[in-house]
Amino acid sequence: MKKSAFISDIIFTFFLSGLFTLCLFRYLDIPLSFSLALSILCGVLSAMGVCAYLQSKRKSFFLKRTDESKKQRLLTHLALLPDEKKTAFFQSVLSTESEKAKRFAPLKVYTGDAFYFLRFQFSPVQADEVAKISRLKTRAPKIILCDRIEESATKLASALGIAYKTAESVYELVKEKNALPETFLGEETLKNKKQRRLSLCFAKSNARRFFIAGALVLLSSFLSPFPYYYLVFGALLTVTSIFVRIFGYR
Numbered sequence: 001m002k003k004s005a006f007i008s009d010i011i012f013t014f015f016l017s018g019l020f021t022l023c024l025f026r027y028l029d030i031p032l033s034f035s036l037a038l039s040i041l042c043g044v045l046s047a048m049g050v051c052a053y054l055q056s057k058r059k060s061f062f063l064k065r066t067d068e069s070k071k072q073r074l075l076t077h078l079a080l081l082p083d084e085k086k087t088a089f090f091q092s093v094l095s096t097e098s099e100k101a102k103r104f105a106p107l108k109v110y111t112g113d114a115f116y117f118l119r120f121q122f123s124p125v126q127a128d129e130v131a132k133i134s135r136l137k138t139r140a141p142k143i144i145l146c147d148r149i150e151e152s153a154t155k156l157a158s159a160l161g162i163a164y165k166t167a168e169s170v171y172e173l174v175k176e177k178n179a180l181p182e183t184f185l186g187e188e189t190l191k192n193k194k195q196r197r198l199s200l201c202f203a204k205s206n207a208r209r210f211f212i213a214g215a216l217v218l219l220s221s222f223l224s225p226f227p228y229y230y231l232v233f234g235a236l237l238t239v240t241s242i243f244v245r246i247f248g249y250r
Helices: 003-027 032-079 081-092 127-134 151-160 167-176 190-199 203-219 227-247
Strands: 100-103 108-110 115-119 142-146 163-165
Touching: 003 032, 032 167, 081 100, 081 108, 081 115, 127 142, 127 151, 151 163, 163 167, 203 227
Parallel strands: 115 142, 142 163
Antiparallel strands: 100 108, 108 115
16 A cells, blocks of 8 residues: 555545534533534544554554565575585475485485475476476385476375475565575676666666756746746756767667
8 A cells, every 4th residue: 555545545544533522512512612523533533543444454464465475486496506506405494303304316305205306497397397306115104395386296196195385385485494595596696787777777768758848847947936946957857868869878
């Protein structure tokens, strides 16, 4: 929820509650001054209640959005991670204080209770991959850890007694073990981020916007008792528009 919408909702609640209670108190023949004081108090209390509710909702939404962002960054990180490092990462995640997870093969981890098959890639797990996993002869449960899995693969996995955990469950597992990476592969570097912002701000297509803004500021100088301020900034915006048009990013 945007801050402007948040504030407007609180103001609206205050005036709506205050006006309604003022009309009610006057209808009950309560003196105007006393009615006005009571209506203001009711408006403030209603606004405080709505504020507390919206703050809680806003915080919950923010946490959910933050988790969703981290989940996507983690899945991209795992898809880009080399197989050996991916295996070592889940060895750490799946280990407990009493038992350390063992590397069975690349992208395969054994915990003593189950075999885990790591399938983090940019495409969903397919039925052929499930069929390959089924060929491992063991009585221990088999669990696929992945981002997504096709419907045909889920049906085959269920038929073969193979469990699977997708994006949400994997993220919760990693988060619970406090194993989220400090830096994620595939993220934009600070230098690239600054470069992208500059290219967006000073793109050639923005020259017209700078020119219109400069022209409007210059025209405002005729209406202001302090024209020099408008003349200086209007001239700067106009010069910037010319500079961006010639030397700006494409």
